[in-house]
Amino acid sequence: MTWGRIQTADGRVLSGILSETELQPMAGFASTTPAGPSLPLADATLLAPCQPGKFIGLWNNYRAAAEKNGNAIPTTPLWFLKPDTSVVGHGATVTIPPQAGRVIFEGELGVVIGTRCRNASLAEAEAAIYGYTCINDLTSLDILNADPSFPQWTRAKGFDGFGVIGPHIVSGLDWRDLTIRTLVNGRERQSYPAADMILSPAEIVHHLSQDITLMPGDVIAVGTSLGARPVKAGDVVTVVIDGIGAAEITLA
Structure with missing residues (x-):
């Protein structure tokens, strides 16, 4: 199943189940209750497939990158939050603020929560995952490391447009x-x-749910691996996951 979110030609924002040509609006995120007739995609703009209340990112969650960088293998998630205003979808133009300095892309898999989740067992955590999406976790390296006494994770990753989600959410994947x-x-x-x-x-999801309540539509970027590197204004950056799609932005 594929979930998406669109803005219609008359300005309405709707979300629901996507086919190749239409969106069937639903009553709420991950709902199975239709909310009106299907709408054609031809005249609509594709938005980020959800607007998360919490956008959580992980650091150091891939073995190859941990080994190359000499990092210890974590036993619990090393996580930070990105503000909801960082969220954009496929096709967006993202302006790099002058104070951001050197910016890198980080292509990632995104986990999207479908049901409220608190103190979940592993089985409950698995069941709470609605589906998966593509993430580009843009990061200002200059700001992250500017003050040796305080790595600025939120500011470095929190500029408007620095949280790319899309093009949609797909469930039923391994x-x-x-x-x-x-x-x-x-x-x-x-x-x-x-x-x-x-x-x-x-x-x-299991570990995070011990710390915070996860809600439908929350997004977890599960971390990146080797290959993240700087990008600049004018670059077109595309995160591709076969089976999900491609989330593309243009930097300005």
């Missing part, structure tokens, strides 16, 4: 079969298997 690729101006710059993940999606 995450172990997925490969995350990032292209810059059509040239592949990053490619790694999701199966190299240290903490699985269910383990991540």
Whole structure:
């Protein structure tokens, strides 16, 4: 099943089940109750497939990157939050603020929560996952490391447009079969298997739910691996996961 979110030609924002040509609006996120007739996609603008209340990102969650960087293997998620105003969808133009300095892309798999989740067992955490999406977790390296006494994770990753989600959410996938690729101006710059993940999606949701209540539509970017590198204004950056789609932005 594929979930999407659109803005119609008359300005309405609707979300629901996507086919190749139409969107069937639903009563709420992950709902199975129709909310009106299907609408054609031809005259609509595709938006980020959800507007998360919480956009959570992980650091150091791939074995290859941990080994290369000399990082210890974590036993629980190392996480941060991105503000909801960072969220954009496929096709967006993202302006790099002058104070951001050097910015890198981070192509990632995104886990989307479908049901309220608190103190979940592994089985409950698995059941709470609605589906998967593509993420580009843009990051200002200059700001992240500007003050040696305080790494600025939220500010470095929180500029408007620095949280790319899309193009839609797909359920029924086995995450172990997925490969995350990032292209810059059509040239592949990053490619790694999701199966190299240290903490699985269910383990991540399980651990996070001990700390915070996860709600429908919350998004977890499960971390990136080798190959993230700087980008600049004018670049077109595309995160591709076969079976999900491609989330493309243009930097300005």
